[in-house]
Amino acid sequence: MDRQQKIKGLFFDFDGVITIEKQGSPTIISYISKEANIPIEVVENAYYKHNDDLLYGNITHRDMWEQFCADIGKTIDYHVLEEAFMNVTIDEKLLDYIKEKHSDYLIGMITDNKADRINTIVNNTVLKELFDVVIISADVHSRKSERKIFEEALKQSGLKAEECVFVDNTASNLKIPSEMGFTTIFFDDDNRDFNALY
16 A cells, blocks of 8 residues: 555645745734734734743733733734734635545644634634644644644544644644654745645
8 A cells, every 4th residue: 555545634734834924923913013003013022022922822812912012002902813813815725725635534734823813713714614623832732843732633633643644834844743754745835836735
């Protein structure tokens, strides 16, 4: 049996693979800067001081929101942040690829991300119907530089590493899953290289 026949699960990173934008935080920051009419550097400085804690799930956006508003010097309604979560462009071509594969494979997401952001996006888009397993660093307190997040993906999917493909737009994120036995694919987010997926 060749490797292709053994594959049962396809896992994708979120920002830069499922979305056109390469990173998530800038999509939040640019939206808030525009809506609140505050210089982007001010929003960046206030937001990024919480970024690692958000990604690891030590805090949620609600936990840091009061401090964030104090740091930018303006009280902003929390719903503006929820709108900022949705400030992404989902790649329709990639969605078509996933729809095509969905009947034959388990479809999953593994992402270094904030849980409230990803849950908001997934629950308000077609992603809710397409993804069987969504693994977020903030939920499992582990990032893609560690084994735990990938172990959680295997646990929730019921698959072995050798039965899974993981697609990411950052080469360093492929190191751990490759060592674990995943088939890994680097996705060139500049060229949106879909040929690499076939």
